[in-house]
Amino acid sequence: MEYNHRTVEQKWQKYWQKEQIFKTQEENTKPKYYVLDMFPYPSGAGLHVGHPLGYIASDIVARYKRQKGFNVLHPMGYDAYGLPAEQYAIQTGQHPAITTEQNIQRYRKQLDLLGLSYDWSREVRTCNPDYYKWTQWTFVQLFNSFYCYDANKALPIADLISAFEAGAAKDLNVACGKKMDFSDEDWKKFTPKEKSDILMNYRLAYLSDTVVNWCPALGTVLANDEIINGVSVRGGYPVERKSMKQWSLRITAYAERLLEGLNRIDWTESIKEIQRNWIGKSKGATLFFPLENGSKLEIFTTRADTLFGVTFMVVCPEHNIIKDITTEEHRLEVEKYVQWAKNRSERERLAEVKTVTGVFTGSYAVHPLNGERIPIWVADYVLAGYGSGAIMAVPAHDSRDFAFARRFNLPVKQVVVPTDEQEEDTSLWQESKDSREGTIVNSDLISGLQVKDAIDSIIKYIEDKKIGYGTVNYRLRDAIFSRQRYWGEPFPVYYENDIPKIINELPLLLPPIETYLPTETGEPPLARAKNWNYKGFPYDHNTMPGFAGSNAYYLRYEDPHNENYLVSKEANQYWQNVDLYIGGSEHATGHLLYSRFITKFLFDLGQCCKDEPFAKLINQGMIQGRSNFVYRIKGENKFVSFNLKSNYQTDALHVDINLVENDILNIEAFKNWREEFKYAEFILEDGKYICGWEVEKMSKSLYNVQNPDMLVERYGADTLRLYEMFLGPLEQSKPWDTQGIEGVSRFIRKLWRLYHRDGEFSVSEQLPSKAEFTALHKAIKKVEEDIEKFSFNTSVSTFMVCVNELTELKCNKREILEPLSILISAFAPHIAEELWCLLGHSTSITYADFPKYDSTYLEQTVFNYPVSINGKTRAFIELDLHLSQSDVEKIVLADAMVQKFIDNRMVKRFIFVPKRIINIVV
């Protein structure tokens, strides 16, 4: 009987579900292992073959670790809040919860087909009230906390109030929006509203007027990581800058810890580097340049060493000093420029990076060290959001300042001579010399120093003179946390006399509304909710952004039904953090950063015992589509086969890959595909129509989406699982190619036949031969090593080699086939379970012990020992060696062997070079 994947796979999926084989409980006798997939957003399109890649990999690890004696937590859930469901709701009026539910059902069905060993009893959905209760709760904790740099952790806001009551406001070393200074007396006199506003300056979740990224097309605000090149990631709509009252999270308070934590986690260098750049730490100095009107201009620089090269200063168009310093004769021009810069969209700004614009204010600053007059300009190449929005321009050593100086004929003064160069006439320069290695010149007290020493020494000098101080600056901005949408978590906040107050009875449910659009007055959709208020006070009408629900979801899986805590201490003590996290790299600056931030915050609160959420991260590569093309002769309804197309003028048309097999077009199916092709003619080669192909993104519009359901139906889940792993290294992007799946399918049938004779199940109780043992133990050793290294592709090859060898040996011995079944069960669980059952076991293979390899069977009778003769030619001496012998033993044996050569006068002498090599001089 040939292997029938349909009946076998169904049978075992039902069995696993009925017997709750994958249900996990805390078990203190076993070590824990937590392996997690990034939970998916259930979109309407369902899964394509790219999605399961990571799920299969994590499932292999989960199954392997169970057999290695670990208690494995392997849960799954849905990131169910999101824009597509809401937009669908706007179009159809259907509640997003309904669409979401349907999509989840479909996802679940597709996931079940793959035989993944999730513990579904722990499923979470971010849109369920008993889940988002904890998303809201986390927000409340952030609201009620501030960050103290002395304690280097978040503390209750009550501590801060006590400090204010004690008059310590100005001495606090805490994270805040702006430095404040008031006495205990002042604090007592403040109105409740004033107190509330002051505390907002310190809370980790705070309300403020912020310049935000407003996307008119989406009718909402977006976070920095939701925008690329001035347009929204979702939809590609233009984004404007606009000032609005918004909730933000003070992630900047954690900048240093987020940076430091990267050194303690096992993630790829590239993701860590992306996060480091995003946080963007730079050490430099804050300097105060006195102005001629008596006030001071604050600037930030990382190149304090070039202080003597300053020839002008630039402030950003938003800078509030502009109105005070602009002279009458320049006022009109400056105002015009500021207005122009303000109206320019983010996209225009980015598009015109190369064009230099700016105007002179008419005012001058005084150089704090040499007293020179320095003109102050306004230009939009200086950004409001970074540093103080003002710079000292050193055109000789900064390319942007250089471009500006050339454009407006400002002087360029060299103060650094790069290593291996001479001082030059700057008027001849084509570009600035930005190098940070070189010698300082023309700089009074620091001339002659190297750049690095000059920075240290000048900072020390300005600190002594009290004209500035060394500072650290981060590029990271606070995360804007409000969205003007419906389908998200409501803020547990109401407003009493314009003072935001927290609701402690959670969850605050998302109210039903009739239409999902913003109101006519531009209020968010939640403003439409009827009778939705807290004792007559209005609720906040914003909802939380997409990433809110995913920050701490991994903790909720540890204790998903706890009504009193996000996660109980006991459950968290046991499961701790995620040992292995698998998902795409597109979340590098979003989810993966926010989740680390919130984890650190919850750690400060004592809610979890680890301050990093994901100990090891693997980013699975994208599976690209392999598109097929047909070639239509221009102006005719005639198609020419791929290798003949050069004889004609043709257009390449995408053709649905489901109409093509091994690049051969199914002509009948093609004719029926679309009305216009019904009477098409074909020019064939060898009686076939051959299609062209190309690797592209997998997308519906390119007709190259490979649906896993069809492949499961045809080849079975085990084959698909093995094939997805066999495709190549997990972390690499690769094109989907259905052709190769045949090879894996053959392997599955071969494996089945190994346990059968003449169609009947048949195993022998005889003792296996040495060769049979060797084939098995080689595979055990290799597969174990491969899984530990996450190179699943080579494991599949190993299985194939092993089964080929055993087939050749006609091996059907129980002692070989039993461990082989276990070995293969992580990759192909259904067939393994069936064979396990046929072998007479009544319990699931899931909890069988992973076989141990025995090195005595890995013996090699002939060991090729490399030898260099006269330091040139390489030869090999065949030695009778054993792999389990140490290098020292091998060398001793080799030594004896070579001695024979000497005795036979074949060589004069020999020398041992490093551990394995023998150098012979003839």
Place this chain on the structure above:
RNA sequence: GCAUCUGUGGCGGAAUUGGUAGACGCGCCAGACUCAAAAUCUGGUGAGCUUUAAACUCGUGCCGGUUCGAUUCCGGCCAGAUGUACCA
């Protein structure tokens, strides 16, 4: 521009981490079974030279270095992928 990663047959990719490069699979070629096809099985398959075989030579993006020995380590280029960018 900057950062990270990757360059091996017709294709996807292996290589005990410095030791016989090309495992395994696809594709292709030949053969067996068959009236025939499908399925299945067996053998071959980096390039060059040679009538064939053996043997030999060349071969891991390019140039150089370290080494008895380099796909692997180091330096410099070239190409591609991804991320990011007026961040002072």
